[in-house]
Amino acid sequence: MNDAPHAxxxxxxxxxxxxxxxxxxxxxxxxxxxxxxxxxxxPIRGGIPIMLVDEARRLD
Structure with a gap:
């Protein structure tokens, strides 16, 4: 049993x-x-959230 998605x-x-x-x-x-x-x-890359403003996309 894999609980990874819930984590x-x-x-x-x-x-x-x-x-x-x-x-x-x-x-x-x-x-x-x-x-x-x-x-x-x-962005979330490879399951890892990239919480850097420089990497964020501006919303229109």
Missing amino acids: DRRMLESLVCPVTHATLAYDAERQELVSKAAGLAF
């Missing part, structure tokens, strides 16, 4: 925006964590 989900839900400290929305399709407050989307 990943809990980990993602515990992260906050490094700019605003607001909660993040998980976009499974784009593999991003979205901060509507900051207008940024942080």
Whole structure:
């Protein structure tokens, strides 16, 4: 029995925006964590969230 996806989900839900400290929305399709407050989307690469502003995509 593999509980890794649940652990990943809990980990993602515990992260906050490094700019605003607001909660993040998980976009499974784009593999991003979205901060509507900051207008940024942080990529998830290889299952690892990249929480650097320089790596984030600006929301339109």
